[in-house]
């Protein structure tokens with residue numbers, strides 16, 4: 001029996017037939033306390049979910065669905081270190097990475113908390129040495145630039161968080177993040193750097209990823225060329241973050257300069273593992289601990305709060321309400337913070353690599369829609385680009401608005417104007433403007449339909465006092481558990497990513513066809529073969 005056949009799902013389907021078409025204008029008129037009561041606070045985060053197309057009964061039914069699929073038991077199983085990633089037969093324990101307890105969680109014969117704290121201690125020591133100038137390069141110069149080379153989960157977390165927490169970073173150091181195998185990424189990142197004062201952090205869980213190893217090889221060539229070719233320089237300018245010591249050594253990085261993590265940390269859940277090393281160097285170990293504590297606070301909230309008051313679970317269930325009962329396919333994330341410019345990109349991997357699945361845990365096809373296309377840009381830039389479609393387009397795009405009461409900078413009170421936009425957009429989306437209201441303003445009859453704002457476009461507002469390391473941790477953990485909540489309801493494995501493998505295999509097959517001096521065998525498909533010919537010609541081959 002699929003989730004669709006369950007009594008709880010059917011109750012939601014029935015309820016949707018009753019309330020799905022109701023307008024937010026009416027829901028607010030009928031329930032004057034809605035705006036203060038359909039809210040939840042978790043740590044520093046305040047979630048106002050009142051501008052969603054739901055009633056208190058919807059929330060009750062969604063919570064009942066979560067209970068009925070065993071979300072609570074599955075959460076406990078994850079926290080206990082059971083192998084909930086069944087297709088890879090692995091525990092899923094990113095929550096252990098931020099647990100302040102430094103011993104006492106035995107998984108597969110290892111005390112994972114102890115191992116986590118041991119690595120955190122080494123990271124802190126290293127970060128302090130780089131920040132304080134004790135770690136010097138091959139020629140004795142102190143490190144001025146740190147370049148993280150990694151991709152996907154080995155890039156997006158630290159890259160997003162470095163930007164988010166730039167205000168807390170050591171401004172005397174330069175940080176760059178290289179991910180793309182497009183050679184321009186590395187070339188642009190290093191063009192103004194001095195090899196003598198540059199440190200590379202090669203971050204890869206597997207240490208087999210083509211993009212990262214290719215970039216790291218090129219970076220080593222750039223370094224040695226700049227420092228006179230002495231191989232001994234590598235030890236002073238390259239450190240690795242990985243689960244694979246053997247491959248790190250084979251690449252030529254001394255494993256004494258390696259910061260390990262474990263197979264129970266999924267790539268897109270690895271930001272709080274040693275993958276966060278570049279961020280720790282940027283903001284320092286104390287701030288980094290605040291970040292981890294923020295994560296941990298949200299982990300505990302998720303684990304213990306009833307689902308009707310559980311911020312991450314509500315985010316997941318409300319989003320699922322739109323995906324499965326309204327047929328929505330996408331979800332906008334709209335941070336009103338320039339510092340969170342990379343947050344939507346980070347969430348794209350977290351949400352879409354996790355829940356872009358079409359079979360359930362037992363391998364049978366899912367019987368409901370899963371996953372959603374996550375996208376977004378910081379406000380107010382998005383307002384002048386794609387909000388038109390959100391307001392008057394024909395597709396339903398639920399949106400998460402994220403804002404902060406206090407700015408990290410306030411130039412001449414600009415933040416109030418910024419917040420006014422943060423408030424105005426969800427309000428316009430929800431309540432719109434009727435034809436009568438438009439006409440009453442003296443609008444010509446022919447133009448009225450064009451100016452009508454239908455409203456009833458749902459959104460969440462997530463508000464925190466200020467963007468601090470702890471708040472960032474709370475926010476990211478909330479979305480992690482949002483993804484988990486949805487995955488459990490859908491009965492899918494949110495922790496594997498087999499769908500990205502085939503493209504990697506094909507790229508490895510196609511590379512020699514582009515590289516070979518003589519004409520390769522054209523044995524792919526007619527489209528790919530023609531494109532190979534075209535690109536070879538473009539490269540003068």
Ligand code: F6P
Pocket residue numbers: 151152153154203204205206207208209212267268353497500
């Ligand atoms: O794209 C697939 C993926 O495996 C991601 O899940 C992962 O974050 C990324 O590649 C990078 O992998 P690695 O850290 O092993 O280099």
